[in-house]
Amino acid sequence: MPYYCLGDLTHYLSNNFYNISWETKLFKLFFTMSGLLKIHQAKIIHRDLHSGNIFFDKNFAYIGDLGISRSATESNNDNEKYGIIPYMAPEIFQGQKYTEASDIYSFGMIMWEFMTGRRPFGDEIHDIELIIKICDGLRPPIVTNAPEGYIELMKECWHSDPAKRPTAEDIYWKINKMRNNESYINQTKIIESSDIGPVTINNPDAIYKSRPLSRMIQSAMSLRNSRSQTIDPFYYYQKNADKRKFEDDSVEDSNDNEQSIKRRKFLENENSDYFTKEIELDINMSSNQSHDKGKQIYVYKYMSAL
Template identity: 55%
Template sequence: MENSIKYRLRNAQNKIHKTQNTLKPIFKLCNECNKKRKHLDESYQFCHLCYKAKTVLIPSGNKAVDDFIKYTRINWDVTDATFKMEFVPYDRFTDIKFIAEGGFSKVYKATWIDGPITSWNYKKQKYRRQGKMFVALKELNNSNNITSNELNELKVFYDFAIRHQKSSIVYEYTESFYDFKHYLDVNNHYGITKNPITQNFVIITDYCEGNDLAHEMANYFGLLWYQKLLILESTIHKLEMIHNVNIIHRDYHSGNILISNDFSSNLCDLGISKSAMAHDDEIYGIIPYVAPEILKRQNYTKASDIYGFGMIMWELMTGRRPFWDQDHDIDLIIKICDGLRPPIVTNAPDGYIELMRSCWHSDPNKRPTATELREKIVIMKNNEPSVNCDGRTKIIRSPDIGPIKSINPGAVYKSRSLSTMIKSAETTRSLESIDSEISKNDNLTVNDNDYLTKELELDIDNNASFNDSKDDGNDYVTEEINFDI
């Protein structure tokens, strides 16, 4: 007993001695960022963040890029969070192979020789790196003179990561660095590089094995409904995550959802995503996935993304893309604004079709939220057997469902600017409304052969047009965190 007490006292004294010899961090005003932060020792003129940033910052040749990267490295006082950006020389990538082309960029697979920063080596006074890894390089078209606004994808990712931490989402400390990737489930962005041949800037992101949902749709048509609901659960959960921090995707379709072998999904292409309070006159997207209120030039809301999710539900149900058999033109825009939706041509688990239709509601206020959708999809999934057995929802075979070999050549499934087409559709729809009103007056029945002398009055502003319900849609937007990095 006496020996045990002596051991405990000696052990406690050792701990006290160690504590007394531990160097306390020095906090003073930084000459670079002008913030009172920890300095590594008394001789440094810079805080620990600015000092470390200087060891990794490389000029890109573009002030907007350099300012943003520096901002991410010194703005937030977490030493080595993986979402802090850097400019990487193009020669640090090898085995660059073309993968795909979108409406605004080309995507390549490459090997990053050094890999991203992981932690700070205090002994060598430089960053440690992960080492060789596969990445995706997204080359932005015509971006040689990129502006701050055109860095939106990187800004949205950074803003998303910051808001997650500030909303107290738990992050994990793994070995020597803070690893945010396990909860983001949005394609991790490491920074930017520049193609020396095209002079275009290139965003560096995670490379995800597998394919996007649009390209896998033919393979997924024969899946059990349990597996399809797994995909939808993961997909809506990722949308819920960005909505929870008040970010709207604005280009939400199956081509922007990456699917892995275990049916989990990853949300990508945040290029035109914005804060829920941001407004922009330019409209981009794929017509079948664009909500009718957007086609009427109203503001984007979270409900606009939900409309696109409803189209993804239809794809998984039928194995086809919405409006695959039609030209994606002004006429289709008008039809969608007038209520056209894809046909219900097959069966689905109980409640599925009703939930899908609720996503398509013409009134964005009556669409479910991402959280409500996830909760209902989980219930459906839990009611479906996970193996091929009695009790599962069987797919009724029909020539109207299943993969198809060719689509209408006028169907465009790449994101593009739609503003000009939408304005033309607005004009056409307004003129049709006027013609309809004139036709009604022409068909007036005159009794007793009386001569009709009443003047025909048309108030164009009061006719049904794209702007009729514009203000109603704005009521859906509430005060939210301003997105301005």
């Protein structure tokens, strides 16, 4: 494998975060998206895009590890799901096939990583509960220290509806406009805060290595479906909404009273006989199972103006 002096995106940001200007970040993002655009123009879906397989040297940007990529024209939907939970689109967890929009969702998480210097959901346990939360709308927290239009584009990329996500070409031109604005008109100052910058303590339950996930996903969807039938929907919604802000600002203070009234009426109609049934799931997984598929590495290389 070739040597990339700046390493992968994760290490590049960890080692240099506060010294990397937004102008440089946007250049790196632009050339990364250039690579993804070329992949999509070739009718290929990457299917495992994350910060660990985006590489930089002083002059080039690379997208690697296309070992599980597939043609976008294939009708076959593999039963095996493989990847890193925070970068996987919710529709994949729910049994839909991989599309270019699935890669765009992953790119939205990469945009968040550029913005914060942290990997998404680093404070969560990467298990069936996180899969359920993502399907229910959970996204990483938004920080405001970003160029104009950046956050809006990022949220479009991770929209829960794949049809509402922008295409690679749309993103390419929007980022190009942002970097021109950053270079010549309005530079964004990086303000140090507790919300950004590399974390000093790693969460051992946050797994950022691609792995087989089909059994875990199946268990997560079974549990999610069971909860939708047996658990008070108002309680479950409020519990998850309190943990983190959901996409599109869907939880607003003005709706709190209305939700409480609806919940009280719901419980009254059940005459206090309402109860929930705890469900046990036998998850027979082997986390040590080797799943190296004989990775074949391809790279897309672009000149950088940095």
